[in-house]
Amino acid sequence: MSTALVDTAVLKSEIRLFRREPGALFWILAFPTLLLVILGSIPSFREADPDFGGLRPVDGYVPVSVLLGLIMAGVQAMPQTLTGYRERGILRRMSTTPVRPAALLSAQMLLFGGAALVSALLALTTGRLAFAVRLPRQGFGYALALLLAVLAALALGAVISALSRSTKIAGAIGSAVFFPAMFCAGVWMPVQTMPDVLARSVGYTPFGAAAEALNQAAAGDWPGWGHLGVLVAWTLLLTAGAARWFRWE
Amino acid sequence: MPTAPVIEVTELRKSYAGRHAVDGVSFAVEEGEIFGILGPNGAGKTTTVECVEGLRVPDSGRVRVAGLDPVTEHEATRRVLGAQLQESELQAKLTVREALELYSAFYPSPLDWRPLAERLGLTAKLDTRFAKLSGGQKQRLFIALALVGNPRAVVLDELTTGLDPRARRDTWELIEDIRANGVTVLLVTHFMEEAQRLCDRIAVIDKGRVAALDTPAGLIRRSAGATVISFTPSAPLDERELGALPALASVQHKDGRVILSGTDETVNAVITLLARTRVTAHQLRVTDATLDDAFLDLTKEAAA
Numbered sequence: 001m002s003t004a005l006v007d008t009a010v011l012k013s014e015i016r017l018f019r020r021e022p023g024a025l026f027w028i029l030a031f032p033t034l035l036l037v038i039l040g041s042i043p044s045f046r047e048a049d050p051d052f053g054g055l056r057p058v059d060g061y062v063p064v065s066v067l068l069g070l071i072m073a074g075v076q077a078m079p080q081t082l083t084g085y086r087e088r089g090i091l092r093r094m095s096t097t098p099v100r101p102a103a104l105l106s107a108q109m110l111l112f113g114g115a116a117l118v119s120a121l122l123a124l125t126t127g128r129l130a131f132a133v134r135l136p137r138q139g140f141g142y143a144l145a146l147l148l149a150v151l152a153a154l155a156l157g158a159v160i161s162a163l164s165r166s167t168k169i170a171g172a173i174g175s176a177v178f179f180p181a182m183f184c185a186g187v188w189m190p191v192q193t194m195p196d197v198l199a200r201s202v203g204y205t206p207f208g209a210a211a212e213a214l215n216q217a218a219a220g221d222w223p224g225w226g227h228l229g230v231l232v233a234w235t236l237l238l239t240a241g242a243a244r245w246f247r248w249e
Numbered sequence: 250m251p252t253a254p255v256i257e258v259t260e261l262r263k264s265y266a267g268r269h270a271v272d273g274v275s276f277a278v279e280e281g282e283i284f285g286i287l288g289p290n291g292a293g294k295t296t297t298v299e300c301v302e303g304l305r306v307p308d309s310g311r312v313r314v315a316g317l318d319p320v321t322e323h324e325a326t327r328r329v330l331g332a333q334l335q336e337s338e339l340q341a342k343l344t345v346r347e348a349l350e351l352y353s354a355f356y357p358s359p360l361d362w363r364p365l366a367e368r369l370g371l372t373a374k375l376d377t378r379f380a381k382l383s384g385g386q387k388q389r390l391f392i393a394l395a396l397v398g399n400p401r402a403v404v405l406d407e408l409t410t411g412l413d414p415r416a417r418r419d420t421w422e423l424i425e426d427i428r429a430n431g432v433t434v435l436l437v438t439h440f441m442e443e444a445q446r447l448c449d450r451i452a453v454i455d456k457g458r459v460a461a462l463d464t465p466a467g468l469i470r471r472s473a474g475a476t477v478i479s480f481t482p483s484a485p486l487d488e489r490e491l492g493a494l495p496a497l498a499s500v501q502h503k504d505g506r507v508i509l510s511g512t513d514e515t516v517n518a519v520i521t522l523l524a525r526t527r528v529t530a531h532q533l534r535v536t537d538a539t540l541d542d543a544f545l546d547l548t549k550e551a552a553a
Binding site for chain 2: 007016017085095096097
């Protein structure tokens with residue numbers, strides 16, 4: 001009797017609409033890999049560096065690019081779309097049909113979660129093919145860490161959507177969260193090169209924990225349960241917040 | 250045995266922040282009717298239909314759509330009730346065709362959207378994105394989306410607001426067409442002309458209550474100044490004698506014309522008065538009051 005939370009027609013339609021957004025396509029799918037390519041083109045980035053534990057900086061920037069796609073999708077793109085849907089009465093219009101507006105929410109999460117994963121694959125493949133960056137040696141651990149990081153990013157995006165009354169506010173909150181999130185993910189300074197105290201504090205943030213977990217899995221270790229635990233805790237906390245504060249209109 | 254009403258609202262109440270938006274509204278819409286909800290802005294029209302659509306939960310009272318409760322029987326209600334909302338949009342880059350296909354997929358036995366689009370004059374616009382449509386085209390698309398689920402009834406809220414007169418008249422024909430296809434229509438409007446032209450019955454809502462519920466003709470008849478007599482007298486008439494006319498509702502003087510409202514009795518008395526005083530009435534006109542007059546009269550009573 002009850003409507004499925006995911007409606008395939010809505011999901012297909014949202015995917016089609018996403019393909020018509022050149023801005024979102026560029027920033028989520030292309031930009032992180034492009035950044036990797038630019039950094040990888042700098043000769044010194046392709047030489048082993050003791051700061052990176054003997055790895056080359058370009059090796060360290062693959063997980064950063066992976067997380068960058070996730071941040072773009074979850075924190076920047078999704079809240080803008082969802083807030084716009086609410087602002088312009090699209091969610092309301094859908095609530096007059098047998099399909100619940102929650103179908104639009106779940107479609108957005110699947111869409112941006114999927115886009116973040118595609119972006120991650122693109123970064124990993126490019127790193128491997130262009131700069132001979134080894135693929136994660138603990139594949140399953142990497143996949144698990146990545147999945148948890150995607151969930152945390154989507155939950156963060158959902159909270160931003162819930163707290164923003166308009167697309168303008170969503171844009172402002174999105175940007176305010178965007179830069180710290182990029183910092184924690186290691187865009188300016190990969191986590192392994194951060195001073196100890198800083199690295200430890202960043203490890204308690206969703207993207208810092210994700211960066212640590214991905215680095216460990218890339219090196220062939222099982223990602224620390226502490227880091228995975230931080231990701232799960234953030235996801236639960238943020239999801240609860242989003243569910244508590246989200247308004248359909 | 251008469252069939253049960255398609256939409257039934259009984260003693261509906263809804264307040265926001267202590268203010269009664271809807272305060273005891275009752276009406277029943279019969280199968281195949283075009284039923285109007287008419288009222289000034291802020292009278293509680295939209296809140297009432299939002300309760301019918303299940304978008305709001307009433308504080309008290311009973312709402313039934315084809316016997317279903319819009320709140321507890323969410324999905325089943327939406328299969329039988331189509332809706333066009335006052336302010337809503339679609340995704341800017343969704344085309345007309347995609348919108349029709351998407352909304353068709355929401356319903357168990359949708360109409361074929363192609364003839365529907367044809368009937369609404371959207372065929373040439375199927376590949377146009379929503380953001381590129383004109384106001385009238387958007388409205389027609391919303392009508393199509395309200396009908397695509399093959400509903401028993403549709404709610405049309407302020408459908409023609411913001412349309413030019415030509416588009417408005419086209420929309421009226423569409424609404425008559427919808428009814429001719431067996432769909433019951435609940436029409437919210439503040440345009441008197443629209444209500445008078447389209448509706449079988451009208452509930453006049455004012456300050457959250459039903460001020461009157463009747464056919465358009467019935468509403469006009471029951472208002473005090475149902476008949477309007479106007480003329481340009483060849484000589485001034487005695488104000489006292491004018492004021493003493495039977496069943497008189499109002500007297501106005503405008504650009505040398507005398508405008509009286511009252512009943513048929515008033516008309517006869519004016520003619521007698523004119524004949525007796527040997528005053529010629531140039532351009533004598535006797536017309537029925539419009540729904541406009543009746544509406545102002547009805548909502549004035551409710552205010553008192």
